[in-house]
Amino acid sequence: MTNFGNYDPSSFGWKTLATGESFSYKQGMLSVPFPSGVAPGTAPIWEAFLNELVPMIPGGLKIGTCWGQEPRNIAGTSTKSFHAYGLALDVNAPYNGRGGAAPTTPGQYQISKAAGSIAKKYGMEWGGDWSYTDLMHFELHMSPDEVKAWKGDGTTSTPSTPSTATSGTGLPGKVVLGVAGAIAVAAGIAYAVSN
Ligand SMILES: [Zn+2]
Helix, strand or coil, X not given: CCCCCXXXXXXXXXXXXXXXXXXXXXXXXXXXXXXXXXXXXXXXXXXXXXXXXXXXXXCCCCCCCXXXXXXXXXXXXXXXXXXXXXXXXXXXXXXXXXXXXXXXXXXXXXXXXXHHHXXXXXXXXXXXXCCCCECCEEEECCCHHHHHHECCCXXXXXXXXXXXXXXXXXXXXXXXXXXXXXXXXXXXXXXXXXX
């Protein structure tokens, strides 16, 4: 993931939000809200990630202790938090604090050491892997284009760029180039909006 280790989402195409897109996670009969949601288009990635993470947490998600978008700086700094962009979730906050080590065998509502490798599969960094840990915190390091290209199986595909059109090609070739061009134009417009 090209933006691992980059802590300025505005440098890879995102804008801070007044509020995110509504996001809740279905846990059995419960719907667990993550106020105030996530960045546009990222909900399927968060859901797929949580589908792997939550079964590893004894007791699962605890309602009222999970958080999403919030317009604020990283604590103690003047740098915008990934939460300000809707690119971070806090999971079971009171049970997964800052500065401690993640358990190998988690207790009730605790996130285990295994979370880091799951997060990476979805283009995310886990605060549990930082030198000053933030065990509740997961942040998405995909660009808007990478979010659009995400295939739903934990990987991304780079959208193909159309080859230069040459005159005099047969009809089938023109049709193919036309479709590719239309996709590129659509992607270009969407990217400009998200910037
Ligand atoms: Zn956080």
